[in-house]
Amino acid sequence: MSPNYLLKRLLMIVYTLFVVSLIVFAITQVLPADAATMMLGENATPEALSALRQTMGLDAPIYMQYVHWLGHLLQGDFGHSLRTNQPVGPAMFAALGRSLLLALLSIGLMLVIAIPLGIIAAVRRGKVADMLVSLVSYLGVALPEFVTATVAVLVLADWLKWLPPTGYVPLTEDFFGAIAHLVLPVCVISVILIAHVSRMVRSELVDVLHTDYIRAARLKGVSGRTVLWRHALRNALLPTITIVALDVGYLLGGVIVVEEIFAIPGIGRELIVAIQARDLPAIQAGVLIMAATYSIVNFVADILYAWLDKRIQYD
Amino acid sequence: MIEFLKRLLGTPQGALGLFIVLLIVAVVVFGPVIATHDPEQMSILSRYKAPSASFWLGTDQYGRDIFSRLMIGARATVVMAVLATIAGTLIGALIGTTSAFLGGRADEFIMRTVDAVMSIPSLLFALLVVNLLGSSTVNALVAVAIAFAPGMARITRSVALSVRKQDYVNAAIARGESSAFIIRREMLPNVIAPIIVEMTIRVAFAVMLFATLSFLGLGAQPPAAEWGLMVSEARQYMHLSAYILIWPSVAIAITAIGFNLLGDGLRDALNPRT
Numbered sequence: 001m002s003p004n005y006l007l008k009r010l011l012m013i014v015y016t017l018f019v020v021s022l023i024v025f026a027i028t029q030v031l032p033a034d035a036a037t038m039m040l041g042e043n044a045t046p047e048a049l050s051a052l053r054q055t056m057g058l059d060a061p062i063y064m065q066y067v068h069w070l071g072h073l074l075q076g077d078f079g080h081s082l083r084t085n086q087p088v089g090p091a092m093f094a095a096l097g098r099s100l101l102l103a104l105l106s107i108g109l110m111l112v113i114a115i116p117l118g119i120i121a122a123v124r125r126g127k128v129a130d131m132l133v134s135l136v137s138y139l140g141v142a143l144p145e146f147v148t149a150t151v152a153v154l155v156l157a158d159w160l161k162w163l164p165p166t167g168y169v170p171l172t173e174d175f176f177g178a179i180a181h182l183v184l185p186v187c188v189i190s191v192i193l194i195a196h197v198s199r200m201v202r203s204e205l206v207d208v209l210h211t212d213y214i215r216a217a218r219l220k221g222v223s224g225r226t227v228l229w230r231h232a233l234r235n236a237l238l239p240t241i242t243i244v245a246l247d248v249g250y251l252l253g254g255v256i257v258v259e260e261i262f263a264i265p266g267i268g269r270e271l272i273v274a275i276q277a278r279d280l281p282a283i284q285a286g287v288l289i290m291a292a293t294y295s296i297v298n299f300v301a302d303i304l305y306a307w308l309d310k311r312i313q314y315d
Numbered sequence: 316m317i318e319f320l321k322r323l324l325g326t327p328q329g330a331l332g333l334f335i336v337l338l339i340v341a342v343v344v345f346g347p348v349i350a351t352h353d354p355e356q357m358s359i360l361s362r363y364k365a366p367s368a369s370f371w372l373g374t375d376q377y378g379r380d381i382f383s384r385l386m387i388g389a390r391a392t393v394v395m396a397v398l399a400t401i402a403g404t405l406i407g408a409l410i411g412t413t414s415a416f417l418g419g420r421a422d423e424f425i426m427r428t429v430d431a432v433m434s435i436p437s438l439l440f441a442l443l444v445v446n447l448l449g450s451s452t453v454n455a456l457v458a459v460a461i462a463f464a465p466g467m468a469r470i471t472r473s474v475a476l477s478v479r480k481q482d483y484v485n486a487a488i489a490r491g492e493s494s495a496f497i498i499r500r501e502m503l504p505n506v507i508a509p510i511i512v513e514m515t516i517r518v519a520f521a522v523m524l525f526a527t528l529s530f531l532g533l534g535a536q537p538p539a540a541e542w543g544l545m546v547s548e549a550r551q552y553m554h555l556s557a558y559i560l561i562w563p564s565v566a567i568a569i570t571a572i573g574f575n576l577l578g579d580g581l582r583d584a585l586n587p588r589t
Contacts, residue, residue, distance in 0.1 A: 012427060019431035027443055142571035144523040146530045147546060147564040154553050154560060253438035257527055271439065272531065275446045287443070291434040 009302060013295045020291040021073070025066050028280045073288075079281035083274070088285040092267060096289055098168070099255050099266030105182060106189040106251065107244065114194045115237070118201025122236075123228065125206060133198055140195020145257045149188045153261075156184060168264045185262045189254050193247055200243050205236040238309050245301030252290050322584040329580020335573030342389045352380035354387040354540050365558060373558040375549070381562050388540030388563075393570060395456050396521035402460035403521075404514050407467025409498075412506060414468070415475035416498050426472065429465045437462035441524060445533045452541075455534040459524050463517060470513050474506045481505075508585050516578035519571040526567055542567050 037049065053059045060068070072079065078089035121133035157165035163184055169177040208214065209232055217227045256268030263269070267286055274282035323329040342349065351369075357377040364374040372381040414425040432440075437459075444458035478484065479502065487497045526543025528534035535541035537548065545563035553560040 012430070015427055016431040016434050019428055020435060023432065023435070027447055030447055138572050138575060139568070141575055142519065142568045143564070144527050144530075144543075144567065144571075146527055146543070147567060150546060150550055150553070150560060151564065154557060158554055249433070249436050253436035256436070256438055256442075257531070260531065272442070275442055278446070283443070287435060287439065290436065290439060291431075294434040294436070 005306075006303075009299055013292075013299055016295045017288065017292055020288060021070060022066075024284045024287050025069065028284060029062060069284075078285040078288075081274075081279055081282050083277050083279045083282070088281045092270060092282070092285045092289055095265060095267040095270045096293070098264060099259065099268060100293075101171070102182065102185055102189065102259070102264065102266060103248075103251055103255060105186045106193065109186055110190045110193040110197060111244075113190070114197040115201055115240070117194070117198040119205060119228075119233070121198065121202040122205035122209065130202075133202065137195040137199045140191045143191070145188055145192065145254045146261060148191050149184070149258055149261045152184050152188055166261070166263045168262075181262075185258045185264060189251065189258055192250060192254060193244075196247060196250075197240060197243060201236065201240060204239050205232060208232045208236040238305065241301050241305050241308075245298045248294055248297045252294060319584060323580050326580050326583045328576045329584055332573055332576030332578070332580045335569060336577050339389065339393055339570055339573060342386055343393055346386040346389050350380075350383035350386040352383040354379060354384045355538055356380075365556070372562045373556065375545075375559045376552040376555070381558065384540040384545065385542070385562060385566050388542050388545065389566075391452065391535055391539055391541040392522060392525060392543070392567070395452060396459075396518050396525050399456045399459035399525070400463060400514055400518045400521045402456070403463030404467045404510060404517070406460065406464040407469075408471045408503065408506070408510055410464065410468040411471025411473075412475045412498050412502050415472045415479050416494060416502060418479070422472075426469070429468050432465045433469070437466075438524065438527060441528060442531070442533060445528060450533040450536065452535050452539075455525060455528050458528070459521050462524070463521070467510070467513065467517075471506055471510060474509045475502055478502050478505045512578055512582045512585060515574055515581055519574040519578075522567060522570050522574070 037044065050059070058065065069079075076089060078087070078092065080086065081088050081091070084091075117133050117136075121130040124130055153165050156163050164181055165184075167181055169181050171178045214227060214232055217231050218224075222231075252268070255266060256271065258264070259266040259268040260272050267289065270282065271286040271290075273279075274286060323333060357379060358374070362374060362376060366373045372385070375381055375384070410425065410429065414422045414429075417425075440462040441455070441458040444461055445454050448454040448457065484497060484501055487501050492501075525534055526541070526546070529541045529543035530547040532547070535544050537544065542563040546560060546567075549559040549563070
């Protein structure tokens with residue numbers, strides 16, 4: 001991996017964030033009411049409005065407002081929430097931390113289930129296990145998170161009373177209580193990921209099992225198990241990294257819905273609250289942080305992939 | 316055409332998918348005729364009923380017939396999803412084909428920008444657009460279309476790049492045709508097949524995205540019989556009758572599975588080699 005490639009990838013992240021910042025800024029410009037009207041309400045006097053606009057810099061030309069806003073962003077200042085009047089940045093990053101916990105646990109659970117499932121389906125292609133995996137993956141793709149979440153709450157929390165229905169407990173406060181509250185949301189988020197990834201692992205492994213080097217290994221008398229573990233899986237599992245990274249987009253979308261349903265104070269719920277309240281600085285910060293998370297995860301995945309697969313030489 | 320249909324029906328996914336999708340189309344077209352009750356007629360005496368001879372799937376929290384609501388709601392859910400997917404695909408296909416045709420720096424610039432837009436999750440993008448335009452069904456349609464365009468642009472571009480190398484495109488360039496003519500008349504028709512496959516699968520996503528928007532209160536508004544909205548309203552009353560929750564969920568799932576299966580079947584039928 002050349003330093004050139006690294007530099008190019010880093011520049012791409014910068015460009016991505018620049019485009020996202022333009023989109024986010026444009027969206028807040030199109031809104032019929034500006035920030036001053038929102039703070040003072042519909043019945044504010046024109047004098048009060050223009051005075052506030054002047055202090056907030058809203059009377060400047062639009063491109064100057066953008067440059068001003070971007071300048072503050074680069075210094076880590078996301079502005080103050082119109083709703084709570086608190087700095088938006090720290091609140092959003094704290095919320096992101098809670099969401100990342102949810103996301104990482106979901107990815108962990110997904111890997112533990114999806115990879116063995118995909119391997120079994122590929123090895124026993126056309127058998128009952130394979131059919132079962134494709135059935136599960138179709139179901140997983142066909143059920144939106146809000147349906148699985150609602151049904152899960154109804155069955156596991158309301159009927160069986162195994163788990164608490166909604167709410168969030170910090171890990172540091174009550175460890176087991178926190179885990180109990182996280183089980184349902186994590187399961188719901190993993191369903192779609194499991195469906196997607198197990199299907200990908202299956203098709204990759206099926207392809208690899210048909211290559212010449214696997215046939216060669218079989219012909220020289222290597223046992224089936226060794227062929228699978230030493231030769232096939234290594235090559236079949238690599239693309240999974242890229243797929244998981246791309247799935248982070250779905251994951252972030254899913255997190256929004258799941259946090260809303262389970263009342264978890266993560267970045268998704270913060271964003272929904274901000275969107276409903278038209279809290280512009282909070283919306284801007286939330287969308288930028290989500291886009292940055294997605295870009296960074298994909299960057300790390302690319303690097304990891306290139307590092308693990310020596311055949312790939314980027315320049 | 317007959318040959319193609321035979322291939323499609325030859326795969327289990329294609330046959331089942333086509334059957335489900337035709338069933339859905341039938342419901343969309345004849346829904347109001349099939350419905351046994353007025354979908355908005357409330358009745359205090361017959362609330363939370365289990366399925367019976369008169370209410371085939373039971374009744375909801377206002378005593379409305381769930382079966383009739385599902386039949387009527389198919390239009391709001393499925394037609395909107397199909398329209399949004401088509402609109403998003405058209406925008407995306409145009410961007411992708413143009414990018415592939417121009418090539419070089421312009422292609423690099425367009426694709427990096429598309430990648431950048433894709434870093435915003437499509438649900439979040441749709442939420443932002445709907446919030447901006449105000450929550451209504453039409454605005455939700457625009458939102459989903461815009462959210463789908465970048466992904467479709469990416470897929471179209473990769474297909475179009477292989478078409479770009481074909482002799483008939485070079486011939487058109489040699490003839491001195493304008494770029495717009497070549498993109499519209501020579502390239503677009505040849506990238507359509509793989510795009511239709513992708514579009515079919517995306518309808519399933521659109522159904523779910525619409526349902527999610529309605530569920531979050533930003534799509535269809537009550538008393539519409541939109542399926543996602545029905546699930547959302549059912550949440551408060553699901554302790555009293557699980558049927559209110561289950562049937563619209565099943566309807567969403569069947570629709571999504573149907574379009575997914577049909578997409579997979581079409582893919583196999585269009586690429587006989589794999």
